[in-house]
Amino acid sequence: MTRIEKYGWRGPVEPGIGRIVSAHGDYYHLVCNEQAEGEILARKKKSLFSYRKRVERQTKAAFVASARADENADLLTPITGDFVRFRHNPQGESLITEILPRFSHFERKDPTARRKSQTLAVNFDTLFIMMSMNEDFSVARIARYLALAEDMGGGEAVVVVSKIDLRRPGDGEFLDELRACVGTKAKVLEISALTGEGMEALDEYLRPGRTIAFIGSSGVGKSTLLNTLAGEQWAMTQEIQQWSGKGRHTTTSRELSMLPCGTMVIDTPGIREIGMIGERDEIRAKGTCSHRWRK
Ligand code: GDP
Numbered sequence: 001m002t003r004i005e006k007y008g009w010r011g012p013v014e015p016g017i018g019r020i021v022s023a024h025g026d027y028y029h030l031v032c033n034e035q036a037e038g039e040i041l042a043r044k045k046k047s048l049f050s051y052r053k054r055v056e057r058q059t060k061a062a063f064v065a066s067a068r069a070d071e072n073a074d075l076l077t078p079i080t081g082d083f084v085r086f087r088h089n090p091q092g093e094s095l096i097t098e099i100l101p102r103f104s105h106f107e108r109k110d111p112t113a114r115r116k117s118q119t120l121a122v123n124f125d126t127l128f129i130m131m132s133m134n135e136d137f138s139v140a141r142i143a144r145y146l147a148l149a150e151d152m153g154g155g156e157a158v159v160v161v162s163k164i165d166l167r168r169p170g171d172g173e174f175l176d177e178l179r180a181c182v183g184t185k186a187k188v189l190e191i192s193a194l195t196g197e198g199m200e201a202l203d204e205y206l207r208p209g210r211t212i213a214f215i216g217s218s219g220v221g222k223s224t225l226l227n228t229l230a231g232e233q234w235a236m237t238q239e240i241q242q243w244s245g246k247g248r249h250t251t252t253s254r255e256l257s258m259l260p261c262g263t264m265v266i267d268t269p270g271i272r273e274i275g276m277i278g279e280r281d282e283i284r285a286k287g288t289c290s291h292r293w294r295k
Contacts, residue, residue: 001209002033008123008211008264009083017100018042019123020082021256028078028096034088042086042094044078080254081122081211081266104155106213106268108148120268121213121254124155126205129186130216130225132163137174139181145215146185155213157186158205162221165192193225202229208262215268222267230259 007019018030021039029039078084078099085098102122109117121127129145131137142159149157159182161175175190182188191198205212206229214222256266 003031003036004033006209006262007031007258008125008209011083011100016085016088018084018086018096019256020078020080020084023078023080023254028084030084030086030094030096032086032088034090040088040094042084042096044096077119079119079122080256081124081213083123102153104153106149106152106215120215121266124211124213124266126210126212127152127155127157128160128205128212128214128216129157130160130162130214130220130222132220133161133166133171133190134163136217136220137161139174139178142178143181146182149186159186159188160216161188161190162225163192163194164190164197165195191225193221193228199228206259206261206263211256211264211266213266213268226259226265226267229261 002013004017004019005013009017009019011017013033015034016032018032018034018040020028021031022029026043028042028044030042031039034040076099078096082102083100084096085100087095087097089095104122104124104127105119106121106124106127107117107119127149129142129149131142146157146159159178161178167175175188179188189198189201191201193199216222254266254268256264258264
């Protein structure tokens with residue numbers, strides 16, 4: 001199996017195909033067959049984003065109309081997890097020339113179309129929607145994520161209730177409400193990375209060449225879960241990438257990393273920090289799933 005296939009590529013193996021593992025403005029780190037290990041640095045070709053620039057110069061209303069008219073507009077900005085075609089330059093800067101079709105994508109959208117939608121994760125096999133068994137618990141938020149997940153193309157959504165060891169007497173009612181709300185749309189897993197409870201249910205998703213994207217608020221226990229799955233190696237890289245200087249860890253940018261078992265994980269910024277477009281309106285409008293914060 002070639003390197004790019006280990007990184008989830010399922011198309012014909014040709015030269016010049018890479019997967020973006022991190023993005024830094026117009027520059028991207030790619031993994032590819034051209035390099036046996038490590039990453040290459042590539043810049044995106046200017047014409048890839050000239051359409052968006054052109055559109056952004058127009059008025060806001062015209063922008064929304066144009067973006068709607070061209071469903072592919074968003075594809076002009078490569079993000080972590082994308083498979084791309086690139087021109088390799090072993091001596092210097094390589095150039096990304098094309099973003100290959102995404103088999104899954106998770107976006108936050110503005111139901112009123114006042115703001116642009118934002119693609120949070122692409123090319124994942126499983127979307128872990130994480131929520132913890134404490135103040136973070138909100139059935140309405142999960143309903144909102146699942147509504148967004150309906151348009152994600154391929155891939156399976158799984159609701160992961162973390163810190164289940166913090167469950168208190170009477171909490172069964174909240175979990176029942178969650179299961180009723182989720183219905184057949186997704187599996188609901190209850191786990192504790194701290195005690196190991198329920199962790200065996202993750203095994204079916206931890207397959208080599210598969211990609212898992214995580215969404216959820218900061219503090220939900222994502223790093224702890226990944227530390228448990230990956231060991232010290234993961235903890236060290238996260239320490240460097242995520243220390244915010246405010247005395248707590250936050251995920252500031254998307255990174256694609258490979259766990260020792262060969263599964264890739266895409267970490268997305270905590271949705272709470274970046275604001276869920278239209279979330280408040282949605283919660284008010286929802287009749288079937290009540291918004292309930294656990295006391
Ligand atoms: P992240 O921001 O989603 O990466 O969250 P962290 O992994 O940094 O966890 C936030 C806090 O929750 C830390 O204090 C963890 O020790 C704690 N935590 C994480 N997982 C669990 C768990 O399964 N049970 C309990 N009780 N606490 C947990």
